[in-house]
Amino acid sequence: MVRAVHYLxxxxxxxxxxxxxxxxxxxxxxxxxxxxxxxAELEGIEIVATLACGxxxxxxxxxxxxxxxxxxxxxxxxxLLVAGPAFxxxxxxFACARFARLATEQxxxxxxAAMHEENPGVAAAEGKVLIAATAVNVAGMREALPRMAxxxxxxxxxxxxxxxxxxxxxxxxxxxxxxxxASGAERALDLLLDKLGGETRSEVAGGFDxxxxxxxxxxxxxxxxxxxxxxxxxxxxxxxxxxxxRAQRWLRYELGSAQTLAPDRYESVHGGFDVxxxxxxxxxxxxxxxxxxxxxxxxxGRIHDVFYxxxxxxxxxxxATSFGQEIAAELRDAGVQAVLLSGT
Amino acid sequence: xxxELASFPAGLMGEPPELEGVRVDLVRGGEPVRITxxxxxxxPRIRPDGRxxxxxxxxxxxxxxxxxDGVVVLPCLDxxxxxxxxxxxxxxxxxxxxxxxLTPFAADTNxxxxxxTREGPGNEELEAWARVTTLMVAEDLARPTLDAEPEQVExxxxxxxxxxxxxxxxxVQLSDLGPLYYQYLYGVPVGRAGLPRAVDPAxxxxxxxxxxxxxxxxxxxxxIVFQRSALVRTLYREHGRRLRFAGLVLMRGYEQTAEDKxxxxxxxxxxxxxxxxxxxxxxxxxGGNSHTDVMLTVRACERAGVGTTAIVAxxxxxxxxxxxxxxxxxxxxxxxxxxxxEELVPAWTPERVIGGDTLLDGxxxxxxxxxxxxxxxxxxxxxxxxxxxxxTW
Numbered sequence: 219m220v221r222a223v224h225y226l227x228x229x230x231x232x233x234x235x236x237x238x239x240x241x242x243x244x245x246x247x248x249x250x251x252x253x254x255x256x257x258a259e260l261e262g263i264e265i266v267a268t269l270a271c272g273x274x275x276x277x278x279x280x281x282x283x284x285x286x287x288x289x290x291x292x293x294x295x296x297x298l299l300v301a302g303p304a305f306x307x308x309x310x311x312f313a314c315a316r317f318a319r320l321a322t323e324q325x326x327x328x329x330x331a332a333m334h335e336e337n338p339g340v341a342a343a344e345g346k347v348l349i350a351a352t353a354v355n356v357a358g359m360r361e362a363l364p365r366m367a368x369x370x371x372x373x374x375x376x377x378x379x380x381x382x383x384x385x386x387x388x389x390x391x392x393x394x395x396x397x398x399x400a401s402g403a404e405r406a407l408d409l410l411l412d413k414l415g416g417e418t419r420s421e422v423a424g425g426f427d428x429x430x431x432x433x434x435x436x437x438x439x440x441x442x443x444x445x446x447x448x449x450x451x452x453x454x455x456x457x458x459x460x461x462x463x464r465a466q467r468w469l470r471y472e473l474g475s476a477q478t479l480a481p482d483r484y485e486s487v488h489g490g491f492d493v494x495x496x497x498x499x500x501x502x503x504x505x506x507x508x509x510x511x512x513x514x515x516x517x518x519g520r521i522h523d524v525f526y527x528x529x530x531x532x533x534x535x536x537x538a539t540s541f542g543q544e545i546a547a548e549l550r551d552a553g554v555q556a557v558l559l560s561g562t
Numbered sequence: 563x564x565x566e567l568a569s570f571p572a573g574l575m576g577e578p579p580e581l582e583g584v585r586v587d588l589v590r591g592g593e594p595v596r597i598t599x600x601x602x603x604x605x606p607r608i609r610p611d612g613r614x615x616x617x618x619x620x621x622x623x624x625x626x627x628x629x630x631d632g633v634v635v636l637p638c639l640d641x642x643x644x645x646x647x648x649x650x651x652x653x654x655x656x657x658x659x660x661x662x663x664l665t666p667f668a669a670d671t672n673x674x675x676x677x678x679t680r681e682g683p684g685n686e687e688l689e690a691w692a693r694v695t696t697l698m699v700a701e702d703l704a705r706p707t708l709d710a711e712p713e714q715v716e717x718x719x720x721x722x723x724x725x726x727x728x729x730x731x732x733x734v735q736l737s738d739l740g741p742l743y744y745q746y747l748y749g750v751p752v753g754r755a756g757l758p759r760a761v762d763p764a765x766x767x768x769x770x771x772x773x774x775x776x777x778x779x780x781x782x783x784x785x786i787v788f789q790r791s792a793l794v795r796t797l798y799r800e801h802g803r804r805l806r807f808a809g810l811v812l813m814r815g816y817e818q819t820a821e822d823k824x825x826x827x828x829x830x831x832x833x834x835x836x837x838x839x840x841x842x843x844x845x846x847x848x849g850g851n852s853h854t855d856v857m858l859t860v861r862a863c864e865r866a867g868v869g870t871t872a873i874v875a876x877x878x879x880x881x882x883x884x885x886x887x888x889x890x891x892x893x894x895x896x897x898x899x900x901x902x903x904e905e906l907v908p909a910w911t912p913e914r915v916i917g918g919d920t921l922l923d924g925x926x927x928x929x930x931x932x933x934x935x936x937x938x939x940x941x942x943x944x945x946x947x948x949x950x951x952x953x954t955w
Contacts, residue, residue, distance in 0.1 A: 344883065382955055392881075392882075392955045393955075394954075397950060401946055401947060401948060402792070402873050402948065403946030407796055407797070409898060410730060411841075413895075414841045420896050422897050534882060535885070
């Protein structure tokens with residue numbers, strides 16, 4: 219029998235309404251409230267305990283609440299956590315998502331939440347929690363419970379899920395392939411003719427993170443400036459084997475007192491552009507010669523004595539984002555005030 | 563201008579010529595075969611009037627051309643050295659197994675030419691040998707059609723069409739990123755072919771554009787994609803029904819500076835305006851900064867009053883949530899996704915491997931485990947040749 223723990227807020231756990239919203243994390247034996255209906259639907263899964271927390275308590279003391287809930291959860295030696303259904307209730311949905319996400323990250327167990335697609339808990343889950351789709355209010359309970367049960371069973375069995383609409387869960391944001399009814403060319407023509415007719419549709423949404431340019435460096439003549447590049451610039455021979463494509467890491471190299479990147483000491487291993495000119499003079503990628511000259515003239519304060527490099531070629535956005543965060547954290551700790559980031 | 567394309571059955575195929583340094587294998591869709599290091603895919607063609615099937619002079623898309631239906635010539639070459647500046651990307655075709663339905667050539671008679679390599683000639687010299695030989699073999703294989711009756715003759719001609727129908731142009735991007743990453747227009751790398759340039763759409767279908775570009779296999783456009791262009795054929799078919807086919811603009815991808823990218827995008831938009839297009843379908847070749855060229859072209863067209871739909875592949879990490887687009891502009895509000903090239907194709911063990919036993923990443927081709935879709939030739943073709951798409955899970 220798979221051991222499941224069920225998470226509810228104070229109201230659905232029968233502890234009271236708004237007046238009980240300050241209830242701290244609490245353990246109840248077996249299934250409670252909607253958990254009874256869920257237990258009746260589940261095959262091969264037993265709800266061994268119910269954990270409940272007041273919506274206000276969670277909202278006001280999230281860190282404490284999560285720590286205590288995780289402690290209570292761990293004691294149950296669970297195989298699975300199920301949270302909700304929270305329907306359209308924002309505070310409850312948020313708590314379900316946060317707890318479920320922590321549980322899967324910390325304990326490595328599969329987790330399932332349930333809520334309406336517009337519940338803020340969906341965004342809080344960031345694709346890390348499988349969420350069963352429900353109606354916006356409790357009238358959808360009868361429909362929600364069997365759907366949750368089927369998804370919980372799939373998770374417990376490790377079954378590969380089908381498309382969201384077929385299985386009844388909310389899309390998590392993964393882009394998966396499927397065969398379309400018509401060729402891309404036919405679909406493009408349909409989209410274009412509809413657009414010219416006034417109805418615009420798209421098979422993929424755009425909308426990237428916009429990075430606002432920061433304000434200019436107030437006084438460059440006193441600033442510590444660092445050189446960062448995604449141009450694949452490395453010491454000759456690529457001693458740390460930076461990949462030419464799809465790099466999974468960044469590297470840091472000492473510049474010491476060098477004022478230029480000599481072609482016999484540096485090269486680019488980037489696999490996405492013609493590196494001939496870059497290798498004739500590596501300063502074309504990482505302009506150490508120019509910034510050193512500017513520093514000598516007093517127009518730049520100092521040059522940071524290490525530079526950062528990776529290969530920005532076929533890099534997943536998520537990986538690139540974490541490279542940026544990690545490099546920025548080191549630069550901040552080193553007191554760097556300005557960065558010259560050369561891209562290719 | 564009228565062009566006729568006459569189709570002949572695969573059974574008419576001639577004997578592949580014996581060539582020094584080239585091994586020839588004939589394999590059919592459904593066989594337990596994996597083909598590796600595939601450079602290009604070419605449909606056998608020949609012209610009854612004696613002009614070249616893949617011309618380097620004159621004009622394609624006139625008179626008549628014969629084709630062998632369901633035959634593909636696949637040159638394979640494992641370049642001997644990792645040679646700067648650019649190197650080719652892996653390119654696989656499976657004739658059965660889970661990759662077969664994603665590989666658009668798996669149902670055909672495949673004439674696989676494996677080019678043996680030796681130390682000495684550089685990558686560019688080897689590439690030119692393989693590319694020219696492949697086109698020659700493709701022409702030779704179609705030679706028996708000259709004495710046969712076609713099964714079907716298609717006529718490509720843009721007659722008058724109702725002026726009330728929307729006028730639609732195709733803006734087809736071709737790559738020029740340097741050695742091993744060239745596409746050719748009449749035998750000239752497209753960077754030196756004066757793009758953007760409006761051509762008769764039949765020229766594209768008739769061998770004017772050939773591929774010498776070995777970027778990500780799923781995202782690149784092998785020669786057959788132009789010969790059999792679903793986009794151009796669809797626009798011909800719908801001319802006079804749902805639209806007026808305004809024409810075809812070839813434009814370059816991989817412009818190398820921001821200024822050149824902006825300039826090229828504006829010039830492509832201007833070419834679409836000159837064709838009188840109300841709307842344009844913008845296609846992509848390969849990926850990375852060519853996606854930026856597409857997005858800038860979309861923006862330039864929209865600003866010039868030409869509505870656009872772009873065709874792109876996505877490259878989204880299978881385990882990460884979020885956009886699979888490499889670049890995007892707000893004007894790109896109508897996009898066809900031809901699939902996520904980063905999805906893994908389940909492991910499959912072929913009984914036979916042709917083209918080279920070791921993949922470029924060093925894994926044995928017969929036991930490679932799951933392979934990213936981007937390594938399957940043509941799988942997410944960005945001219946819209948196939949029916950794959952991606953949806954949000």
